[in-house]
Amino acid sequence: MGTNAPGSGRERVLFVLKTKGPQTAARMAKRLSVTAMAVRQHLAVLQAEKLIDFTDERRQVGRPARVWQLTPKAYARFPDRHEDLAVGMLQAVQRAFGDKGIERLTAERTRQQADSYRARMAGSDAPIEKRVATLARIRREEGFMAEWRRRGDGSLELVENHCAISKAARICAKLCGDELQLFRSVLGEDVSVERTEHILSGDRCCTYCITG
Known part of the structure; x- marks a missing residue:
């Protein structure tokens, strides 16, 4: 399966590691x-630039698997929504x-975000999948690398692979709390939204479990 990752081969490798988490070559x-050889060539360059590192994971059978992941330095390569300005304004x-x-x-x-989102969202009588898909598209446009999927238990997941306001959120935790309330508001009263993973708590992504 292909990917919508932009840019050069190395940028595409970084994009996959950012959106899908640690991966083997x-x-x-x-x-x-x-080819795996092409990926390994990109990995060698990215490792030399200290943008990725790896761990060797033991398997029940055969040799350990080398699993690659981003380093903190790599996160500077992704959108920041002009956060230096936002941080300065908050301070x-x-x-x-x-x-x-x-x-x-x-x-x-x-309040302004909610008004803007609602102008693009389907009404509360629309299927929950359509509402979540629209929300994911809006958040993706805002730099959060958002995607959604249905889980095995029938609930939906909204996953944000990047926090486009992380610097601001680190000095103003209320931004994260307001974000959760925003999702609950625009998805409708018939929908329950809970955050199950949080980037600022050390998780790879922000994940929201959505039921309705």
């Missing part, structure tokens, strides 16, 4: 529809107006 080759509001100023600012931001 063989698995990446299959996803990118290239300025905090100094000038205190915690209440931050609360008012984030509440207004969430």
